[in-house]
Amino acid sequence: MITVLALQLDRAARRLFPFALSVLLVVLSVVPLPVPGYGLVVPSFALMAVYYWAIHRPDLLPAPAVFVLGLLEDILTGAPTGLNTLVLLLVYGVMRNQRRPFLGKPFAVMWFGFFVVAPAASFAHWLFASALAGRLVPAHTAFIQCLLTLALYPWLTWLFAAGQRAFLRRN
Amino acid sequence: MRYAAPLKAAAQRFAFLMLIAGAVGLIILGKADAILIERLRVAVTDAFAPILAGLARPMATVEHAIDEVRALVHLRSENERLWQDNAELKRWEQLARELAAQNQALRETLNFVPHSEQRSITGRVIADSGGAFVRSLLVDAGTRDGVAKGQAVVVGQGLIGRIAEVGDISARALLITDLNSRIPVVVESTRDHAILAGDNTDLPRLLYLPPNLSLAPGTRIVTSGDGGAFPPGLPIGTIASVGDGGVRVQPFANWSRIEYVRIIDYGLKGILGPLDPLPATARGKRGARP
Numbered sequence: 001m002i003t004v005l006a007l008q009l010d011r012a013a014r015r016l017f018p019f020a021l022s023v024l025l026v027v028l029s030v031v032p033l034p035v036p037g038y039g040l041v042v043p044s045f046a047l048m049a050v051y052y053w054a055i056h057r058p059d060l061l062p063a064p065a066v067f068v069l070g071l072l073e074d075i076l077t078g079a080p081t082g083l084n085t086l087v088l089l090l091v092y093g094v095m096r097n098q099r100r101p102f103l104g105k106p107f108a109v110m111w112f113g114f115f116v117v118a119p120a121a122s123f124a125h126w127l128f129a130s131a132l133a134g135r136l137v138p139a140h141t142a143f144i145q146c147l148l149t150l151a152l153y154p155w156l157t158w159l160f161a162a163g164q165r166a167f168l169r170r171n
Numbered sequence: 172m173r174y175a176a177p178l179k180a181a182a183q184r185f186a187f188l189m190l191i192a193g194a195v196g197l198i199i200l201g202k203a204d205a206i207l208i209e210r211l212r213v214a215v216t217d218a219f220a221p222i223l224a225g226l227a228r229p230m231a232t233v234e235h236a237i238d239e240v241r242a243l244v245h246l247r248s249e250n251e252r253l254w255q256d257n258a259e260l261k262r263w264e265q266l267a268r269e270l271a272a273q274n275q276a277l278r279e280t281l282n283f284v285p286h287s288e289q290r291s292i293t294g295r296v297i298a299d300s301g302g303a304f305v306r307s308l309l310v311d312a313g314t315r316d317g318v319a320k321g322q323a324v325v326v327g328q329g330l331i332g333r334i335a336e337v338g339d340i341s342a343r344a345l346l347i348t349d350l351n352s353r354i355p356v357v358v359e360s361t362r363d364h365a366i367l368a369g370d371n372t373d374l375p376r377l378l379y380l381p382p383n384l385s386l387a388p389g390t391r392i393v394t395s396g397d398g399g400a401f402p403p404g405l406p407i408g409t410i411a412s413v414g415d416g417g418v419r420v421q422p423f424a425n426w427s428r429i430e431y432v433r434i435i436d437y438g439l440k441g442i443l444g445p446l447d448p449l450p451a452t453a454r455g456k457r458g459a460r461p
Contacts, residue, residue, distance in 0.1 A: 027219065030298035030309070031226045034234040036427030039299025040306075063183075067190045071197070075215045076223075078300050078307035078343055081208050082197030089191055122303075129304040132198065133350050138371050142303035 014167045018060045021163060022049040022069050025156075030076045040141045043148040046073050047121055048156045050088050051114055054095035055102045056164060066092045080132050087125050091117060107157065114153050122146040213338035216309065220341035223297040224311050231430060289402050291325075291433040292316050294342070306349035306371060308332070310432055313340045321400040323435040329406040329423030330354070330394060334434060344432065347375050347407065347422060355397035356407060358386065364395055367407065367420060374411050374419040386413050392420050402437050 025045035032039065046069055053061035070085030077084070095117065102110055122142050130136045201208040242249065277283075294312035312318050314337055324332045324344040332352065335345035345352055352369035356377070363384055365377045377392070390410045396403025411421035 027222060028226070030300075031223065031230060032296055032299040032430075033230060034237070034428060040303060042299070042302075063187045063190050067193065070194065072215065075212045076219060076298060076309075077302040078305045078309070078345075079302050080198060081201040081212065082194045083304075085197065086191065086194040089187070089194055093187055093191070125304070128198075132202070133304075137304055137350060139303075141371075145303045 015060055017163055017167045018049070018053045018057060018160075019065045019069070021160070022046060022053075022061065022065075023072065025049060026069060026073045026076065029073075041144040041148055043145060043152045044118075044121075045156065046070070046084065046088060047091065047118060047149060048114075048153055049160070050092050051095055051117055052110075052157060052160045054092045055099040055110070056160075057168065058092075058096045058099065060168070061092075063089065063092060080129070083125065083128055083132070086128065087121050090124060091121050107154070110157065111153060115150060118149050118153075119146055122149075209336055213336055213341075216336070216341045216343065217313070217338035220297060220309070220311055220338070223309065224295065227295065227297045234428075234430075289435055289437045290317075291435050292318055294318070294432050294434055296429055296432060297341070300346075304350070304371065306332075306346040306352075306369065307335065308344045308346065308429065308432070310342050310344055310434070311340065312434060313338045313342050315339050317436055318342045318434050319436070322437070323394070323401045323405060325405060325433045325435055326424050326429055326431070328425060329408060330401075331422070331424045331426075331429065331432065333400065342434070344434075348373060348426075354401070354407070355395045356392050357395035357403075358384075359391040359393050361386075364397065365392075365418075367392065373426070374421055376416070377410075377418040377420060380418060386410055386418055388412060400437065402435060405435075 022045075025048075029042050029045050030039075050061070050066055050069070066088050067085055070088040071081070073079070073084040073088075074081050102113055122145065126137065126139050126142050197208070292312050294310035294316075296308050297311045298309035300307045308324075308331075310318075310324075318334055318337050320334050320337055322334045323330055324334060330347065332344045332346040332349070333354070334342050336343040346369070347354055347367060348369040348371065350369055350371045352367075352375070354367040355364065356367045357364050358380075361384070363381055365380045367375050368378045369375045380386075388410050392407045392410065394401045394403055394405040394407060406423055408420045408422035408424075411419045413419075
């Protein structure tokens with residue numbers, strides 16, 4: 001009985017890994033670093049996480065979890081409530097439906113896909129932010145942020161993949 | 172069993188659409204009824220504040236270690252510079268004493284009623300604005316420490332923003348460079364009033380300046396105290412450029428390393444609420460509130 005419970009707890013903890021890691025990344029992304037202007041162009045770790053898990057294990061990062069993640073990012077970064085939430089949900093929805101072509105493909109294919117998704121997400125973000133502000137907001141920081149997100153994607157993928165291998169082996 | 176899978180997919184799709192609608196709803200709700208959303212934001216921020224404070228500390232320690240080494244390297248030249256600064260400041264101190272005495276004498280002759288005492292609360296920055304479209308900071312001081320909405324946020328060199336949201340143990344400062352920031356200011360030398368409006372660039376703009384005003388770059392801009400939330404005369408910056416893009420102000424604050432801020436409690440409620448897009452209309456709206 002106790003072993004069954006322990007096994008279930010163990011399984012639940014393992015299944016929580018993608019969401020927990022994503023929350024941790026969102027929290028870490030707002031920690032001030034002693035780099036001038038870093039706060040403005042901090043790469044979107046949440047976007048990377050949503051993209052990765054929507055393709056590999058959408059069952060472990062369901063849409064409500066993405067919603068919570070986006071909301072947390074909005075609140076911690078001081079963005080208008082719902083803005084990141086909407087962008088992340090849209091990315092998640094698209095990737096969950098289009099995941100088949102990416103499964104089992106080499107990393108380069110994943111990265112290439114991200115080169116389409118990340119700029120599109122940045123653009124959507126800028127569009128919504130502009131609509132909310134009632135005018136076109138400057139986009140240069142968003143552009144740099146997008147480049148950084150693209151550049152750091154391989155490292156984060158490595159982290160996600162390592163975690164997936166360690167905690168989420170399918171039996 | 173055969174029908175279960177399509178049914179499940181349909182339910183999933185429906186749930187997804189509901190979440191999208193929820194996100195859009197939050198955006199609209201945030202625009203329409205700020206109070207409810209603000210409560211949610213403040214609650215979440217307060218919950219994460221201790222974690223963020225814990226994470227910010229090691230970062231600060233690393234930064235201090237680097238600073239220590241840098242300081243050792245520049246010890247000699249730094250000392251030289253401080254000697255010069257000290258001599259200069261002694262002269263200013265003398266002048267300030269004379270002016271204070273004169274001011275006191277003049278106040279006595281005029282029976283001047285002094286303004287309410289101001290006090291300042293020090294807060295540590297625990298989160299940077301991690302976004303391309305907002306300019307704000309999270310500070311580890313809240314209502315418990317006497318922080319209230321609308322108070323001025325200052326670093327050593329000058330004003331950097333005002334408190335826009337406040338929780339028990341944390342508060343969000345909206346920086347003067349943010350798109351939604353509007354600060355009543357005055358040109359120090361000419362006493363012309365204006366509004367300092369952020370537009371997400373590093374150099375906020377001066378709006379509603381009197382026409383035909385000739386301003387030279389380098390002129391100091393300070394808070395006017397209009398609206399009551401800020402003490403008058405807080406330094407903000409100097410005029411950086413005058414041109415087609417309007418009059419732009421270079422803030423005194425060094426944005427690259429803001430670790431601690433001072434929040435100035437002026438003892439007045441003030442009329443500047445969070446994210447008021449237009450100062451003129453906001454004034455009417457706020458005035459109506461109890």
